[in-house]
Amino acid sequence: MAGARTKSTMTAQERRISILNTAAQFVAQHGFWGLRLREIAVAEDMTEAGLLYHFGSKEGLLLALLDYRDKTDRAALYRTLGVPMPSGGEAVGEDDPFPVGLRDLTCATTERNATQPEIVRLYTVLQGEALSENHPAFQYFRDREQWVMREYTKAAANDGCSDPRRTAMQALAAMDGLQMRWLHDRGHIDLAGEWRELIDRIID
Template identity: 40%
Template sequence: MQTSPPFRRDRARLPAAERRRQILEMTTKLIAERGFWGLSMQDVADGCGLTVPGMLHHVGSKDSLLVAVLEYRDEQDARSLAEMLGRPVHQLWTDGPSLPEVCAALVRRNAEQPEIVRLFAVLEAESLAPGHPAHDYFKARQSRTLDELSSLAADTVANPRELAAQVMAMMDGLQIQWLRDPQTYDLVRSWEAAATRLFPS
């Protein structure tokens, strides 16, 4: 009778920064598939060839791992967006791009990474519960995003924050439709149609 070979952990010693990045990428993948509540620390550790204590040595608790994943993805997206717009990251929201330009770049970026968009959609909905470990993160992120988008429209409309809120609502709604039926919805094309209504000038 044949038995499955025992699980062998990867004993390769990676630099701490590389190991942390590996853990964050694996956690991102698993949360996108299962949601935070379905996330197992054992599965993350197994995917990285580590024990659970060894993995937690790099990231702390499950809650701190979740927030680290979200912050890591925000950093990755900001770098990518700055590159798409031909700007330094620290000038992404100042002295240059218009709100329509930034929104178009954001949608193109998201269209290339459905798993990440799904991750944020799932966690944002789950985190509406006050006891969720990402509740404060998403509350602060929403406020920050409204501020950033508003700053790009400050000189073009009478109420830039109202426009920013409409942009966020439209973008989030279109992403949900796209994630649910990607064969039918083209995210970039849907956004372009919506942008003609949001930015009529």
């Protein structure tokens, strides 16, 4: 394609993003423990030393990947919902406005997730691995759980739920379970459609 960037002409930031996108595919397939830096380096046409130059370590690469994916997906979701993006691409804080209901938030999330199964697989695999305290993403997922629950609880309150935090927890648990089933049988499960049925039951 005319004007397309080659690996050798990428800026440092473009190369970093390219590595993260490639790493996402391998982590989704193998998890963190089965990840081999050499495979990513070969796919990126670079040396392992060059890879480590950008991220420092295998653990650094994983955390950078999670941060990148969270901020990328959050930015896209907030744009769809018309929610102001906090500075630095962070999640909404305790005092930040979040004028979206839980139904709209979760339906927009599943519609987006239905278009990126490898990213859903990435998080599903890593969340299971990171239950172990010696996993490098253990603390990351604990922190992530807090901001996601904060976001969903605000949204549930906007929908008038009598117990917003409990409803948020139930919605997250149901979404995790549905996405797992969908990853196993994508040809027969309409992720976004099934979720619209589920969220109406949860909020009622």
